Amino acid sequence: MLRKFLPFLAALLWLASPAAQAQSIYSATDPLAHTFSIVARDPKTGEMAVAVQSHWFSVGTSVSWGEAGVGVVATQSFTNKSFGLRGLALLKSGKTAQQALDELLANDEGRDVRQVAILDNQGRVATHTGKKCVDMAGHQQGNQFSVQANMMLNATVWGAMAKAYEASATLPLAERVLAALDAAQAAGGDIRGRQSAALLVVRGTTTEGPWADRLVDLRVDDADKPLVELRRLLKLHRAYDHMNAGDLAVEKNDMPKAIAEYQAAEKMFPSNLEMKYWHAITLANKQQVPAALALLRPIFQQEPNWRTLTERLPKVGLLTVSPAELKQILALK
Template structure:
């Protein structure tokens, strides 16, 4: 009941996730990013512990493929899970267990991994990968949104979509983009796009407010020496 994409931008070093689901608050459970490490999704009868576990393995030196393989080999209930992972380099990776729900599929790109379960059409993940690759010059968040929109247009999941999320990490320890539509009856993916358009021009200013508040737009103080 979820379709998602985890990705990186080699140009900027950003990593991120975009996803949508018929379940509420999908991004709260399934999306995981870590600056300087990678991005991961854990979905389908979700175990939120698996996202941080994948990122811990990548941070310790594993490739995304090795991190997924190790998790599959050591997690007792992994047959119920669907996983994707992307590091800062190396090949993206994914896994679908034998108990994943309904029509499901995965697709890998040069810098991304997409997956979905209870899909209306098995071509959804591939449509997401193709859309993500289409305009590499765009900000990572926009490319992730384009991929999510393409997945929805390709059929999305079999049921109505009610929640969506967008998560991007950059050079600071916290996500620079963390946007969610936790429950909506009318097109949460479009609503998420509206939130991104609101957030994008303010994104850098909020980082600056944390690192050098006296120099942040609208917060300058005469004689500031930060």
């Protein structure tokens, strides 16, 4: 419905202001990401995060931007998506967060309807809430973080976010910024409701490449309760971190640690068959076939395709049991 309304909105704005200005500020192709968000840096680890929720489809594709060793950006309200990549490029060139924000806004005729927050790799923050952002709109900065919101039900939202973030200092950064988003929703949130959310956490310094530098990158594009789903996904992400740590322990032949990591993952999601399956395969490969059989039996009973997959693993070296042991595994009832 809102998409259909955009051309009409653009026409009204064109009548109210010079055509060139209207066309540069308001575009029917740009998202109206009225929303609440947070940018933050963990002073202990150097990790940086940007998290957001909105009553808008796939808000994470518009609002949240980040790069390890550089910083994070939240660009919202009448969103100028170019502020994401351009802001990061300015930070990368040596600009501070405030210098980058000033440069982005200097030539932007739509600055009055923008809301932008930038955090650099030193934890410096810069925030702008345009005077024509839809009420209720505002922001609050703290030690290495900024919270910002527009089109909120009331003016308590961003204060509640800051308070929740500061009160959760013992949590990992991802969980900490989610606490801020939860507080925003509890304080009234977006006046229109809720639809999507996103969470991005990057390293404080670069490593071997971007594929290793995005520590958390999760999106909920459309859901009745996006923050509930985002938190479930983060928990699942943490569970697979345990699985990866278990695999690494196997490579180092540290089976007690491997088993502990696999069990930690399975405890978080006891209905996840894949976690149990690869735990079992690892046991079998380490000559612990009886323990593997105990795990595999209920898996095969619940989903026979795992038995079929097991037949295919020896060919590619992922299952290294003897032919007799393989026959025993496949004969499980």
